[in-house]
Amino acid sequence: MSSVKQEYNDRPTDSRIEWLRTEVWESYAPYLLIAPAIVFLLSVVAYPILETFRLSLYQSPTNSPVETYVGVEHYVTILQSEIFYQLLWQTGRWVAVSVMLKTVLGLLIAVHLNQEIAGRKFFRTAFLIPWGIPYAISAVVFRWIHHPQYGSLNAILLELGLISSPIGVLGNPSTAWFGAVLADVWIGTPFMAIIFLAGLQSIPDDLYEAAAIDGAEWWHQFRYITLPQLKSVILIATLLATIWTFVSFDVIWTMTRGGPMNSSATLVIWIYRVAFDQGSLGEAAAYSVIGFAFLLVFAVLYLRLYTRGGESL
Amino acid sequence: MTHNNPGDGDGRINRRQMMSLFGAGGAVAIAGCIGGDDPRSSDGDIQFLTMGVGDNIEEFFEENNAAFEEEYDVELDFTSVTWDNAQSTLNTRVDGGEAPDVSRLPARWIPEFAGKEALVPLDEMMEGEFGDRFYEGLVESNYYDGHYYGAPWAQSNKCLYYNKDVFEEAGLDPEDPGLDTWDDMLEAAIEIRDNASTSAYGLPANAALETGSQYYHYHWSFGADLVDDGSPVVNSDEGVEALSFYSDLVQDHEITQPSPLSSSRQDVRRLFENGDLGMVIAHVYAGLNIEDSDQDFDYGIVQVPEGPAGRYNLSTVDSLVIYTQTENEDLARDLFRFYYDEERRFEYSQSKGFLPVLESVADRDFFTEDENWAPFVEASEYARSRPKIPSFNEFNNRVVTAIQEAVGGEKSAQDALDDAQADLEEILE
Numbered sequence: 001m002s003s004v005k006q007e008y009n010d011r012p013t014d015s016r017i018e019w020l021r022t023e024v025w026e027s028y029a030p031y032l033l034i035a036p037a038i039v040f041l042l043s044v045v046a047y048p049i050l051e052t053f054r055l056s057l058y059q060s061p062t063n064s065p066v067e068t069y070v071g072v073e074h075y076v077t078i079l080q081s082e083i084f085y086q087l088l089w090q091t092g093r094w095v096a097v098s099v100m101l102k103t104v105l106g107l108l109i110a111v112h113l114n115q116e117i118a119g120r121k122f123f124r125t126a127f128l129i130p131w132g133i134p135y136a137i138s139a140v141v142f143r144w145i146h147h148p149q150y151g152s153l154n155a156i157l158l159e160l161g162l163i164s165s166p167i168g169v170l171g172n173p174s175t176a177w178f179g180a181v182l183a184d185v186w187i188g189t190p191f192m193a194i195i196f197l198a199g200l201q202s203i204p205d206d207l208y209e210a211a212a213i214d215g216a217e218w219w220h221q222f223r224y225i226t227l228p229q230l231k232s233v234i235l236i237a238t239l240l241a242t243i244w245t246f247v248s249f250d251v252i253w254t255m256t257r258g259g260p261m262n263s264s265a266t267l268v269i270w271i272y273r274v275a276f277d278q279g280s281l282g283e284a285a286a287y288s289v290i291g292f293a294f295l296l297v298f299a300v301l302y303l304r305l306y307t308r309g310g311e312s313l
Numbered sequence: 314m315t316h317n318n319p320g321d322g323d324g325r326i327n328r329r330q331m332m333s334l335f336g337a338g339g340a341v342a343i344a345g346c347i348g349g350d351d352p353r354s355s356d357g358d359i360q361f362l363t364m365g366v367g368d369n370i371e372e373f374f375e376e377n378n379a380a381f382e383e384e385y386d387v388e389l390d391f392t393s394v395t396w397d398n399a400q401s402t403l404n405t406r407v408d409g410g411e412a413p414d415v416s417r418l419p420a421r422w423i424p425e426f427a428g429k430e431a432l433v434p435l436d437e438m439m440e441g442e443f444g445d446r447f448y449e450g451l452v453e454s455n456y457y458d459g460h461y462y463g464a465p466w467a468q469s470n471k472c473l474y475y476n477k478d479v480f481e482e483a484g485l486d487p488e489d490p491g492l493d494t495w496d497d498m499l500e501a502a503i504e505i506r507d508n509a510s511t512s513a514y515g516l517p518a519n520a521a522l523e524t525g526s527q528y529y530h531y532h533w534s535f536g537a538d539l540v541d542d543g544s545p546v547v548n549s550d551e552g553v554e555a556l557s558f559y560s561d562l563v564q565d566h567e568i569t570q571p572s573p574l575s576s577s578r579q580d581v582r583r584l585f586e587n588g589d590l591g592m593v594i595a596h597v598y599a600g601l602n603i604e605d606s607d608q609d610f611d612y613g614i615v616q617v618p619e620g621p622a623g624r625y626n627l628s629t630v631d632s633l634v635i636y637t638q639t640e641n642e643d644l645a646r647d648l649f650r651f652y653y654d655e656e657r658r659f660e661y662s663q664s665k666g667f668l669p670v671l672e673s674v675a676d677r678d679f680f681t682e683d684e685n686w687a688p689f690v691e692a693s694e695y696a697r698s699r700p701k702i703p704s705f706n707e708f709n710n711r712v713v714t715a716i717q718e719a720v721g722g723e724k725s726a727q728d729a730l731d732d733a734q735a736d737l738e739e740i741l742e
Binding site: 146147148149165166167168169170171172173176256257259260261262272273275276277278279281 | 400401404405408425518519520570571572573574575576580584589704706707710714717718721723
């Protein structure tokens with residue numbers, strides 16, 4: 001590098017200006033070219049995050065037009081409140097169970113749809129339908145299914161003699177969250193299935209043929225060929241599903257509003273309630289920042305786990 | 314980078330790309346959580362925002378808005394949002410400097426918006442000839458911190474409906490149901506529980522506002538209060554007695570529909586309108602709905618029962634307000650004068666099922682002679698509003714959690730209210 005520069009330095013002055021110009025252009029041109037994209041990203045990604053963080057340091061009470069700086073007071077209040085830990089547990093439970101069910105069911109459906117079965121095209125389309133229906137509408141339908149008086153769930157259970165009087169899944173603090181999970185799984189499974197199906201189709205058939213010749217059973221083929229080959233797809237899909245489920249609002253809000261007794265509320269439901277029901281934007285922003293931090297930590301740990309030993313995704 | 318095939322070993326995503334993907338997702342999530350949209354659709358001369366304009370009233374607004382535009386030679390930008398979104402829409406618009414010129418809102422939100430200095434005081438109007446035409450109690454519900462901030466737009470209260478067919482099946486006298494006190498109501502309900510095929514009493518306990526609005530009848534009529542001189546007083550002896558009585562309806566007497574905690578106000582109303590419930594406390598439109606439907610059961614309407622300390626009827630008043638951000642205050646006042654025309658108010662109350670706010674309209678035979686309307690006009694005598702505190706929603710949510718805990722059998726009424734009282738003291742600090 002230095003010898004090249006030396007060579008340039010030996011040239012007459014006008015060439016040196018020329019050289020400088022080229023040097024500057026070559027150094028800055030890439031930045032100039034990507035500047036619009038950076039401005040765009042900063043405005044839609046960085047600004048909302050920073051603004052949320054700024055807002056979380058202010059008191060924005062219901063009865064005052066003025067924002068008052070309160071520092072980390074909101075964070076202290078939140079961390080000292082019982083409801084926060086209840087929300088953490090409920091959010092974790094909601095995400096873990098929902099994502100796990102979506103992944104397992106999605107995988108089962110994908111494996112089935114990847115085989116030569118009658119009506120395969122029909123089923124592939126049919127399985128996508130739940131994903132295409134707006135979340136809130138699906139949630140309303142599920143609310144009706146769970147309805148103690150008019151819902152089909154109770155009608156079936158009563159008919160089968162499994163219960164003697166109607167039960168209200170969404171009215172019971174210990175089951176309400178699971179009622180919402182069922183709806184969320186119904187809505188979200190098709191996405192997982194389609195992504196997994198695409199992954200399955202990219203696995204070369206000769207791997208299975210070779211395994212079959214070696215005498216590998218179906219289960220062994222699944223365990224030693226399908227799963228490892230699908231690893232990166234499963235990772236992406238579950239990461240996305242986790243983020244979506246974590247921030248999912250429509251289903252819980254439409255079905256239970258986080259109740260009864262806040263038993264089905266997650267962090268996101270609480271953020272909405274604090275911001276718009278109780279009118280405290282500052283505290284809601286603090287909850288948002290905490291939620292964001294959790295997702296960040298989760299993503300980093302998740303990626304660490306899967307990229308251990310220098311292996312890329 | 315090409316990444317056509319998610320399962321392809323070559324199409325791998327590295328850590329940095331993953332993080333940027335995640336960052337965008339997170340930012341959208343956060344922005345989605347607390348950000349607001351801008352619902353201002355077009356810039357007419359005046360913006361009028363209201364809530365819950367359904368099929369039965371859409372035509373009324375279409376016609377009258379057009380008439381207003383013609384009469385004043387202006388453009389009216391009329392928006393209706395759902396009740397679910399109403400408070401967040403108004404808050405977002407006011408905070409974002411995009412308030413409508415005029416809107417409807419429940420009077421209990423006035424302290425919140427007046428506190429933000431978002432509402433124009435309407436003292437001159439409400440203390441003058443314009444204000445004299447309303448029921449006095451309704452005008453007072455718009456009074457906060459020394460000023461009148463709104464004009465009553467609609468009011469609603471509740472009565473006790475009973476299904477005469479169910480009463481007959483249970484061996485009760487449908488024409489003289491004797492439902493004067495809560496104990497009378499309980500006795501009748503026990504008879505229905507034992508002798509009829511439907512649930513006796515509809516008790517909604519799922520969502521916040523309506524759970525409170527049903528229970529407060531009991532709370533007040535047992536002599537308890539919610540707030541006294543700015544401090545919470547929910548766990549008084551009378552309050553505990555009221556909530557014990559209320560939760561016993563579910564826990565001990567089992568006279569309600571199954572799973573009250575999953576029932577909303579609409580759920581129990583629908584049960585009654587379908588003939589599947591013996592009694593329910595509901596608005597005037599429950600009766601109007603039954604009339605319009607092809608249901609063939611008979612029903613009666615009586616006043617909400619009396620407790621040891623008297624009879625109270627939760628009255629909800631919605632108001633029309635002008636926002637301080639308006640640049641058309643005069644035109645906004647014209648819109649008021651236009652929509653408070655007596656004939657328009659009559660047409661509105663009649664079609665929507667809200668009680669009239671103008672005395673001259675309420676005095677009309679249509680309301681006083683009709684068996685669906687008359688009990689509700691009479692119920693105004695027992696009217697009582699929710700307390701006027703800026704953080705009413707937060708307050709109410711906490712009380713409702715206590716009601717749910719008692720009704721669901723999680724805590725005794727005493728424990729539920731004691732815990733609520735402790736939290737409410739912090740909220741109202």
